[in-house]
Amino acid sequence: MSVKTIAFALALAGAPALAQDAPTGDAEAGAKVFAKCQTCHVVVNEAGETLAGKGAKTGPNLYGIAGRTAGTYPEFKYGESIVALGASGFAWNEADFVAYVADPAKFLKEKTGDTKAKTKMSFKLPKEDEARNVWAYLVSLAPAPAAATN
Secondary structure, rough: OOHHEEEEEEEEHHHHHHOOOOOOOHHHHHHHHHHHHOOOOEOOOOOOOOOOOOOOOOOOOOOOOOOOOOOOOOOOOOOHHHHHHHHHHOOHHHHHHHHHHHHHHHHHHHHHOOOOOOOOOOOOOHHHHHHHHHHHHOOOOOOOOOOOOO
16 A cells, blocks of 8 residues: 555544534633533543643543544443443534533433433533533634644
């Protein structure tokens, strides 16, 4: 295989993770709304720096959530339903994040097809604009995708 073929294959392999659309919310407003989330969640980068939240560990670290497979953050004990969703290949995007935080149990039931699906997340963020703003905020804290090189 040529170097160009290998580079093209690698680019395609990374495409789904990089194909995320730009967030539609307001990251600055999302920082304020995240105060509701930090009771359970934190945003800590790979260097161990806390970017948001107060060290809560009831919910998983939300750093790099865009494009991440559901139920896969290391060292967090997820419920069976979200793990099953992730096992199906489901990865987080803005629309699904907004739907999930509006009603986590309903979302899991619809996405998995399991009418008995359960969630550990009891908090709901039903206002779509607030959820979009939180998504924009979380995306703003994650590293930018690497630029393609020729």
